[in-house]
Amino acid sequence: DAKTTQPPSMDCAEGRAANLPCNHSTISGNEYVYWYRQIHSQGPQYIIHGLKNNETNEMASLIITEDRKSSTLILPHATLRDTAVYYCIVRGTGTASKLTFGTGTRLQVTL
Amino acid sequence: NAGVMQNPRHLVRRRGQEARLRCSPMKGHSHVYWYRQLPEEGLKFMVYLQKENIIDESGMPKERFSAEFPKEGPSILRIQQVVRGDSAAYFCASSPTAGSGGTEAFFGQGTRLTVV
Numbered sequence: 048d049a050k051t052t053q054p055p056s057m058d059c060a061e062g063r064a065a066n067l068p069c070n071h072s073t074i075s076g077n078e079y080v081y082w083y084r085q086i087h088s089q090g091p092q093y094i095i096h097g098l099k100n101n102e103t104n105e106m107a108s109l110i111i112t113e114d115r116k117s118s119t120l121i122l123p124h125a126t127l128r129d130t131a132v133y134y135c136i137v138r139g140t141g142t143a144s145k146l147t148f149g150t151g152t153r154l155q156v157t158l
Numbered sequence: 159n160a161g162v163m164q165n166p167r168h169l170v171r172r173r174g175q176e177a178r179l180r181c182s183p184m185k186g187h188s189h190v191y192w193y194r195q196l197p198e199e200g201l202k203f204m205v206y207l208q209k210e211n212i213i214d215e216s217g218m219p220k221e222r223f224s225a226e227f228p229k230e231g232p233s234i235l236r237i238q239q240v241v242r243g244d245s246a247a248y249f250c251a252s253s254p255t256a257g258s259g260g261t262e263a264f265f266g267q268g269t270r271l272t273v274v
Binding site for chain 1: 162189191193195200201202203206213214247249251253256257258260262263264265266267268
């Protein structure tokens with residue numbers, strides 16, 4: 048079972064920041080938080096991941112709370128092409144390194 | 159560096175036939191994960207393989223499904239005697255390590271299997 052909880056859907060106006068929350072209260076010390084998205088029925092696209100520090104790349108920023116029990120994915124300037132299902136995943140290592148997908152958040156970006 | 163390559167992209171099989179799905183991981187990646195996505199449903203883990211070894215097959219159906227990742231060549235997901243319920247999108251992901259140090263896992267574009 049997925050170790051994360053996300054809202055089922057969110058809306059965002061184009062050009063505004065999209066902030067997608069995720070709860071992972073049972074995360075272990077060596078587990079990372081990963082974010083992926085799936086546009087239509089394409090293959091999931093890697094976005095970003097982090098352990099305990101905030102991370103930023105060309106796609107997004109990831110803010111992880113100090114207690115690591117929750118995180119927020121930020122798309123700074125959402126576009127229509129960012130409409131997708133976003134998955135927050137807690138990933139272990141070794142034999143626990145599989146990515147377990149929950150139901151995700153369906154982000155709808157509108158004009 | 160080419161991404162994860164899956165072929166064929168679309169596969170049609172009659173009931174009772176065999177389906178073979180291939181996944182070529184990214185260069186330097188020795189860990190492969192297979193997932194199935196039924197229509198209008200989420201991605202479900204099937205099996206995790208490292209070169210020549212099955213690490214976790216907890217999501218594989220007990221019958222008709224098998225997977226391998228030989229020393230040379232792509233990973234193969236094999237479905238024998240397909241039934242209509244096997245119609246789905248099958249995705250594979252590859253990773254350079256088993257997640258240690260927080261390495262990325264990248265997905266292919268999937269194989270859409272249709273059983274008629």
